Amino acid sequence: MACRFLNLDHHIHSSLEKSLIERKMQYIKDRTESFDDYFPCRIKNCKLKHVRNWLRLFVDHHNNEIKHIK
Template sequence: MYFSGLSLRKASERLSQIYKRNHVSIWNWIQKYKPLKVQARKRKILEYIVDETLIKIGSKYIWIWVAIEPENRQILALTISKERNMLIAERFLSDIVRNYGKHLVSTDGGTWYPQACRFLGLEHHIHSSFEKSLIERTMQYIKDRTENFDDYFPCRLKNCKLKHVQNWLRLFADYHNKKIKPVN
């Protein structure tokens, strides 16, 4: 509930019907959880498969940008934006490069990717059918879970900055990456 945007006190009030816990207890749970920064395990990455999809959160449409590593299907990066263009693609890719280094980028052929890759000095190619299958399944999985999250924990704030969605995606990616067993 806290990761959905509620304060610690509001989360404790909502939980009080099931568990009698105060806001300090919830804070302690969060400290014990310690979600890690979205990262693949330390191994050589050969390429990034990158895609974006439009999703409705509340009454707003936002873009979810995802990068996965094809060998073990771990989510390397996940972010949201209100627009889809070359500048946002470049910022997303530069964050990945900062964390994992320069590697081949595989995309679906969106016009914003080749230019962003050129600016960053990255090699770019269009998805193979296998890569397309991997990223589309991952995107649908993320999209379904995020829409369910929004159904159960809708945001009612005006001019919401969607921080609760970003927190949810970080938590989701952490869970997803821990659930997947690395390929040796």
């Protein structure tokens, strides 16, 4: 139903693919939660633009961490 609503092709994934997708989503969730501990949003009823800016800040921070590791 969601694929039809978004006008996407429906695909059935293997167990391995499902596992990889779940692991990646959990990684993203864990990283954003730990980032939020350091840079929380304190605005009540914040707007979508503010959420996008917060996510951009997270991505920049994450990319800088990766650069320093390599």
